[in-house]
Amino acid sequence: MSTTAVEARKSSSGNVSKKPKSVANKAKTAASTKRGTKPASQANTKKNNAVKEEPDKTRPAKKRKVLKADPAVDNATEVKQEELVVDGGLKADDEDIHRWWEEDPNDHSVKWETLEHNGVIFPPPYEKLPDDVKLKYDGKKVDLPVEAEEVAGFYGAMINTDHAKNPVFQANFFGDFKEVLSTSGRALISGTSKFIEIESFDKCDFSDIFAYYEDQRNAKKALPPAVKKRLKQEKDEAEEKYKTCYLDGRKQPVGNFRVEPPGLFRGRGQHPKTGKLKARVQPEQVTLNIGKDVKIPEPPAGHNWSEVRHDNTVSWLAMWKENINGNTKYVFLSQSSSLKGMSDFKKFEKARELKNHVERIRNDYRKELTDEKMQVRQRATAMYLIDRLALRAGGEKGDDEADTVGCCSLRYEHVDLQPPNLVTFDFLGKDSIRYFQQVEVDEQVFTNLQIFKKEPKGPGDDIFDRLDPSILNKHLQSYMPGLTAKVFRTYNASHTMQKQLDQIPNVGTVAEKVVAFNAANREVAILCNHQRTVAKSHEQSVAKIEERVEELVWKKYRLKKMILQLDPEKPKVLGKSYFADTKAFNKTKLKAIHKRVVEREQEKVEKKFARDNEKIKADREAGEDVKLLTKDDLKERLKVVTNLKEELQKELDTGEFEIKSSQTCEKLEAQVAKLDDRILSTRLSLKDKQDNSTVALSTSKINYIDPRLSVMFSKKFEVPLEKLFTKTLREKFAWAIHSADKDWQF
DNA sequence: GGACGAACTTAGCACCTCCGCA
């Protein structure tokens, strides 16, 4: 990915102009969006599907149907026990494992027969600030009604964040804060009955509130480990019953069983509503979905649920509507549940099915690039971009959302054309992540894009004005049931990973193989434009590693100088090139390195001294009869530093090195070789760090790369799966771990 | 056939934990 893309990310606004509504002059001849019945293969959900379930002993064992017809899952039926050695902690012979992925996937959109759960956990009620912690307005402390104080606290706790510095965030927060203030009472000058009107954000001083919450955070951090452990245990115990549910009698983990706490909406990019008050959700707003004839969880005392449903065609356990965008929030099962595993499995099988159609689809869209009908030509061009660049479909967005686009919603200003066939894409995609790519495209694609940008179109106009995702997807369904634009992303990601893995030679250490695996993963992440913010400390830590490399090279320089000092004839034996780097340092450079090395050594001694004294202090408090270290002790310890300083100065002045009598040329050469190894590995890790600084590998690993590829790699290359999948991922992908062998192919 | 909404997947960030290095 280009550096430019990264830089632009920092200011997520990018340089992309917002589409003026006046030019929303679309002649979108959208085809019918009326859809037929869901294809069986897609609407493919079923009951009795748990991964690590605790079987309900009261129920008869479920009948297990083994698939034979579907070649895609043939591997699943042929797993040998000994191949399960790297199965992520799941016992190979575990009879408790419900192997739903080996069962008949025929389905009728029923997700469960019985469902039992304990509802959701609500966030704790607001705790008032201590009396001495107040918002200051115009320099005066003010008393706020408790409702308004809570909102002020939301902002006050985060004044050190980038969000809080965003003017839109501030304006939205302040607007809602004033509204809460007007409905809940008025602000008083603290300790008086005098009202004060809060009208200007700039006159608000949240620093006391911030300091209070910061203290709370630090106090929590500083708790003794035993207390932390106890608190965690208490929390776990209180939450235990919400963490699991029973789906068709099998115990399943629940995902987000906590209702989202109130706060300020943290919209990404230039979201017009960022900073608005996200209201506290009351039980009266929450709808539960649960099986019939089971105990309905009690709402919190004095409250009622909005509704209790028994809809077994959906997988959510609870839902409510949030107040900012009117979106529905759901409580689902956890990623490691059978229900989610099943839909993951189906997603990847769908992508694999595309293999059988992709050539035909490509041939067709290549032909259609010259179609007379504009809509067909646009569709073919969009298909080309989705297939080659892994773009998202790109649905239309409203004015009350951040201005981001995907393929179908690309606008004039997002695509720059440089003849003969170079296209520059520059737009903000999902999460306002900048997509910046220069690509050489087919001549006809280039010509088409020129046509789609022709006058009278200008900035703000859609490139694909005859197209939207529903038209595109409807066309795709004619090739394969359930095929949508999104499937191409999964297909291309997994296909790329397979190709990359095929190129890795099965040699070297486990660590080397993991590096190669991650490099393959990185190719996929780059394809999908998965980025992450460069850590604030990144530059600093890179500089630190660079210094470390420089010092290693300097150490090598000294060793080689010593060899020459011991035996000036050595270049004849080892070759002149061996000593070439003894000329790499001039006096200025050496001085700088010496200074750094001496300072660090001094710092180390002083830190150790302080630490030792702290320990002694603690021992004394515990009643031990020990004396604190004195300034003289420190002086004594610092002698090592003084000696080092003198030794280096002498080297600089005379060019002569102090060599211990026990040293020999052979020993020094061995040390040089060791340093070479260290320099190489440090440089490699630095490169890895820099290559990965802006690329997020996890998103593609979690969502796009068929996990069976990773399992195959683990087994074929004898790399423990723990090196590729975290514990959570091993749980999420239990189905893949149990169904892929070393020969599995996407 | 467009608007809207439900249901689900995909996504990055923030916080926490734990491991390796000095």
Place this chain on the structure above:
DNA sequence: TGCGGAGGTGCTAAGTTCGTCC
């Protein structure tokens, strides 16, 4: 052994897709 930082996890925003309604 203590500390910093990498890696892991939870949270929730932001997408896609598809069905319904008018």
